[in-house]
Amino acid sequence: MSSISKNLADLRKNYTAGQLSENDAPQDPIALFETWFLQASQAECPEPNAMVLATADTVGTPSARVVLLKGISQGGFCFFTNYESQKGLELASRPQAALLFHWHELERQVRINGIVSKLSAAESDAYFFQRPPASRIGAWASPQSREIESRAFLEQEERRFQDQFGDNPPRPMQWGGYRLQPERIEFWQGRPSRLHDRILYTKAQEAWRISRLAP
Numbered sequence: 781m782s783s784i785s786k787n788l789a790d791l792r793k794n795y796t797a798g799q800l801s802e803n804d805a806p807q808d809p810i811a812l813f814e815t816w817f818l819q820a821s822q823a824e825c826p827e828p829n830a831m832v833l834a835t836a837d838t839v840g841t842p843s844a845r846v847v848l849l850k851g852i853s854q855g856g857f858c859f860f861t862n863y864e865s866q867k868g869l870e871l872a873s874r875p876q877a878a879l880l881f882h883w884h885e886l887e888r889q890v891r892i893n894g895i896v897s898k899l900s901a902a903e904s905d906a907y908f909f910q911r912p913p914a915s916r917i918g919a920w921a922s923p924q925s926r927e928i929e930s931r932a933f934l935e936q937e938e939r940r941f942q943d944q945f946g947d948n949p950p951r952p953m954q955w956g957g958y959r960l961q962p963e964r965i966e967f968w969q970g971r972p973s974r975l976h977d978r979i980l981y982t983k984a985q986e987a988w989r990i991s992r993l994a995p
């Protein structure tokens with residue numbers, strides 16, 4: 781066994797930070813998510829709104845990357861990106877996706893599955909125009925996920941769009957938001973001896989069914 785494999789095999793942590801019981805589980809999982817998110821912020825988890833977004837292509841090949849949660853509205857989780865990126869193209873052909881939060885300091889993870897749809901142009905504008913002008917130019921300058929010849933290409937595009945738009949760049953048509961409407965949300969709290977708590981919410985018609993999964 782290589783030394784790193786030996787090291788990895790020896791790395792283990794006993795989880796003792798908290799617990800999650802059915803009694804702490806409100807009817808609405810978004811309420812529990814908001815409580816956990818607030819606690820992650822208070823515990824100074826770095827970038828508590830960073831989440832892994834998993835998508836798949838038409839033949840089912842999965843891919844995952846980090847994006848930032850930028851809002852919860854109409855019962856769904858919102859993020860912003862380039863609609864022509866790899867994730868954008870995958871979501872256009874297959875809207876099923878998963879989100880994952882890991883709040884290490886609290887020994888918690890939240891797994892979310894659902895269906896993604898685009899936010900309205902007005903909702904995308906509302907967030908886009910809150911961003912600093914330099915980030916708005918960045919949205920123009922980067923053909924996200926495409927192969928580019930060099931770093932210099934990006935810097936040249938940045939200057940080109942700065943010259944074109946000055947201090948008030950509009951929103952590119954290919955940039956905007958998505959909302960993932962959850963159908964399944966699992967809250968995981970680490971517990972001692974690997975006997976973790978897993979509380980699962982599954983959407984059944986308009987209500988949520990609450991169950992416990994074995995760790």
Ligand SMILES: Cc1cc2nc3c(=O)[nH]c(=O)nc-3n(C[C@H](O)[C@H](O)[C@H](O)COP(=O)(O)O)c2cc1C
Binds near residue numbers: 827843847860
């Ligand atoms: C902490 C962090 C936050 C990120 N936030 C976003 C985001 O909100 N939107 C986005 O498009 N990419 C974000 N990225 C970059 C993505 O992980 C990814 O590189 C990019 O979106 C291209 O992904 P794709 O080629 O799979 O479409 C973030 C990366 C990190 C590490």
